[in-house]
Amino acid sequence: MRDMGFRGNSRCAFMLLAAWAATACGDDGVKNDPSEADAGPDGGGETDSETGIPVDTEEDARIEAAVDAMLATMTLEQKAAQMTEGQYEDVPASELRTACYGSVFNGGGEAPIGNATPDTLANSLDALQAAAVDGCGIPILYGVDAVHGNAQVTGATVFPHNIGLGATGDPALVEAIGRATAKECRGVGILLNFSPQISVIRDERWGRSYEGFGETPEINRQMASAVIRGLQAGGDLSDPGAVAATAKHFVGDGGTLDGANLGTTAFGMETLRAIHLPPFEAAVDLRVSSIMPSYHQWIRDGQTYEMTFDMLTLNDILIGELGFDGFRLSDYDAVARAEGVERYTDENVRQAITAGIDMSMVAMDSSDWGGTDGIADWMAGIVNGVTQGTIPAERVDDAVRRILRIKHRMDLFSNDFQKAFSNPALRAEIGSAAHMDLARQAVQKSLVLLENSGVLPLSKTEPVIVAGPWAGSMGCQSGGWTVDWQGSHTYGKNKIIGETIIEGMQQVGGSVTYNQDGSGIAAGSTVVVVIGEIPYAEGAGDHHSNDYFAKSPPPSVLLSEQQEYGVLTAALDAGAQVVLVIISGRPLVFDDPRILTDTAAIVAAWLPGSRGIGVADVLYGDAPFSGKLTHTWPRSYDQIPVNVNQQPDEDGVDATAVDVLYEYGYGLTY
Numbered sequence: 001m002r003d004m005g006f007r008g009n010s011r012c013a014f015m016l017l018a019a020w021a022a023t024a025c026g027d028d029g030v031k032n033d034p035s036e037a038d039a040g041p042d043g044g045g046e047t048d049s050e051t052g053i054p055v056d057t058e059e060d061a062r063i064e065a066a067v068d069a070m071l072a073t074m075t076l077e078q079k080a081a082q083m084t085e086g087q088y089e090d091v092p093a094s095e096l097r098t099a100c101y102g103s104v105f106n107g108g109g110e111a112p113i114g115n116a117t118p119d120t121l122a123n124s125l126d127a128l129q130a131a132a133v134d135g136c137g138i139p140i141l142y143g144v145d146a147v148h149g150n151a152q153v154t155g156a157t158v159f160p161h162n163i164g165l166g167a168t169g170d171p172a173l174v175e176a177i178g179r180a181t182a183k184e185c186r187g188v189g190i191l192l193n194f195s196p197q198i199s200v201i202r203d204e205r206w207g208r209s210y211e212g213f214g215e216t217p218e219i220n221r222q223m224a225s226a227v228i229r230g231l232q233a234g235g236d237l238s239d240p241g242a243v244a245a246t247a248k249h250f251v252g253d254g255g256t257l258d259g260a261n262l263g264t265t266a267f268g269m270e271t272l273r274a275i276h277l278p279p280f281e282a283a284v285d286l287r288v289s290s291i292m293p294s295y296h297q298w299i300r301d302g303q304t305y306e307m308t309f310d311m312l313t314l315n316d317i318l319i320g321e322l323g324f325d326g327f328r329l330s331d332y333d334a335v336a337r338a339e340g341v342e343r344y345t346d347e348n349v350r351q352a353i354t355a356g357i358d359m360s361m362v363a364m365d366s367s368d369w370g371g372t373d374g375i376a377d378w379m380a381g382i383v384n385g386v387t388q389g390t391i392p393a394e395r396v397d398d399a400v401r402r403i404l405r406i407k408h409r410m411d412l413f414s415n416d417f418q419k420a421f422s423n424p425a426l427r428a429e430i431g432s433a434a435h436m437d438l439a440r441q442a443v444q445k446s447l448v449l450l451e452n453s454g455v456l457p458l459s460k461t462e463p464v465i466v467a468g469p470w471a472g473s474m475g476c477q478s479g480g481w482t483v484d485w486q487g488s489h490t491y492g493k494n495k496i497i498g499e500t501i502i503e504g505m506q507q508v509g510g511s512v513t514y515n516q517d518g519s520g521i522a523a524g525s526t527v528v529v530v531i532g533e534i535p536y537a538e539g540a541g542d543h544h545s546n547d548y549f550a551k552s553p554p555p556s557v558l559l560s561e562q563q564e565y566g567v568l569t570a571a572l573d574a575g576a577q578v579v580l581v582i583i584s585g586r587p588l589v590f591d592d593p594r595i596l597t598d599t600a601a602i603v604a605a606w607l608p609g610s611r612g613i614g615v616a617d618v619l620y621g622d623a624p625f626s627g628k629l630t631h632t633w634p635r636s637y638d639q640i641p642v643n644v645n646q647q648p649d650e651d652g653v654d655a656t657a658v659d660v661l662y663e664y665g666y667g668l669t670y
């Protein structure tokens with residue numbers, strides 16, 4: 001139990017009173033002054049002509065007044081607590097009653113989310129929230145990575161990962177997916193989503209390529225806008241079905257050398273502005289609630305900058321130029337891990353906060369990861385910094401104001417904190433038929449037809465063999481960030497609702513037999529071979545990574561290096577008519593000439609998630625192929641990285657300078 005010097009509950013009761021006062025008059029605390037001209041039902045506020053987001057409204061004024069009133073009651077220790085996001089397993093409800101942290105989170109698959117049913121998770125999070133509001137009068141924002149649906153909750157709708165959503169080219173669909181995801185979060189009491197990743201992916205060797213929408217600023221800007229609108233209920237954060245979205249990772253992590261996770265970028269400011277910044281401009285225009293700086297380092301003008309400590313991007317650009325008014329949330333212990341320090345010190349806390357970090361995601365704990373009490377060290381760094389004058393008190397006030405502003409925009413204080421808790425009506429929508437239909441539609445629209453000799457669409461009256469374990473694995477078709485952080489090919493329908501590709505083909509009426517290893521196939525038979533990548537997340541998915549969970553074989557951007565590649569060659573050797581369906585988080589190089597010369601059709605299915613039936617719909621022609629590539633597909637490994645609109649100081653080649661296999665925007669139709 002951390003002794004943070006909060007004495008008893010007297011202070012917290014005072015805080016509660018201040019919070020109550022801030023909501024007792026009017027919605028958010030400013031007494032309605034009868035002398036004010038009637039501004040009409042909507043407060044007479046303006047809406048942004050481009051985004052339609054309400055801006056500078058009376059609501060904003062009311063919220064700012066409520067925030068200021070609350071800030072004025074807070075001690076330095078309480079401000080430091082609001083700037084803290086603790087990990088669930090390190091923050092028991094008993095501590096939260098007096099600790100008054102601003103947020104609690106769990107990393108991928110960690111307690112209480114992994115293997116939790118909606119009801120058990122809601123109970124766990126409501127218990128935390130009750131401690132926070134009873135003890136401190138300020139609700140916590142509970143945060144998770146719901147990056148393709150709230151996919152770590154058993155029974156949730158698992159949507160295609162972003163690379164597939166980018167291929168749909170359908171922002172309205174992506175917005176609807178954001179909306180559904182937000183509802184499946186609020187149903188269990190999750191208020192903050194560490195999503196979307198809007199990195200512009202310039203090197204598919206990065207293990208996080210599938211979390212982005214594609215290789216251009218345009219597709220990421222378009223889809224970031226769509227999903228943020230969905231997650232944030234069109235900009236009305238007070239909607240019970242809205243979550244605070246987090247645009248990540250700021251900025252340029254899709255362009256590291258060799259696509260290395262936690263790597264280094266070396267392009268100049270012009271490239272940052274031309275390629276990597278535009279999606280964040282769109283996110284800020286839509287009043288995204290939070291922005292997560294990246295772990296990586298940026299070499300500019302001969303100096304190396306930690307993005308977590310970079311005042312130029314975090315303050316001068318993000319605040320000074322773009323006018324971001326939400327909070328900047330560090331990545332997982334990024335403050336402590338920068339420059340290899342591996343613990344929170346007064347110095348790295350000072351560097352982070354003065355550069356612009358408003359809240360730290362703290363997982364380091366004396367009992368497990370890191371071996372030190374990260375929360376105590378982080379908070380001590382803030383208190384010491386302000387006390388010693390190395391951190392301006394105004395900077396801490398600004399950080400806390402940004403955090404409280406989002407909590408007020410979410411209307412978490414009114415009606416006895418009702419919206420701070422799980423919402424049973426929205427919980428009923430978790431895995432609902434409507435959400436599952438939306439996921440099926442998304443799968444259909446995400447598929448990209450790369451080759452077709454005429455074998456597609458399949459006939460439901462003709463016998464078809466389906467080969468390859470990926471055809472029968474919910475875990476493989478869902479990829480990372482599903483059930484837990486890394487995902488797994490072992491995860492089945494007891495954890496991920498929906499159906500596999502083979503089940504989908506059977507359900508739509510195909511005459512299908514399953515031959516998992518592709519053995520004994522008769523010449524001339526029609527075989528759908530489903531192979532691809534094993535599930536992975538972050539650095540564990542880097543090309544030939546031996547990171548964290550060294551996977552065997554290590555992830556690879558070469559198709560022939562995938563597990564079960566032998567199923568394809570067995571079918572080809574048997575003289576079958578092969579439809580190759582690739583399950584992957586990125587384009588894979590066809591490094592075996594037979595892939596192009598001997599197959600009858602090739603489909604990029606990305607990571608479709610819950611609805612394998614969406615693949616069946618399109619293979620049988622019940623739905624059209626409409627997906628288009630959002631990545632240039634290299635013809636050989638040595639072309640990587642290869643992108644459209646290559647900048648002079650980017651690593652790699654321009655797509656127009658080499659003979660790529662498929663161009664950006666390519667996709668056949670029936």
Ligand code: GLC
Pocket residue numbers: 106107108145194248331332
């Ligand atoms: C990870 C990721 C970040 C994620 C966070 C919490 O390290 O970099 O995208 O939101 O930690 O899981």
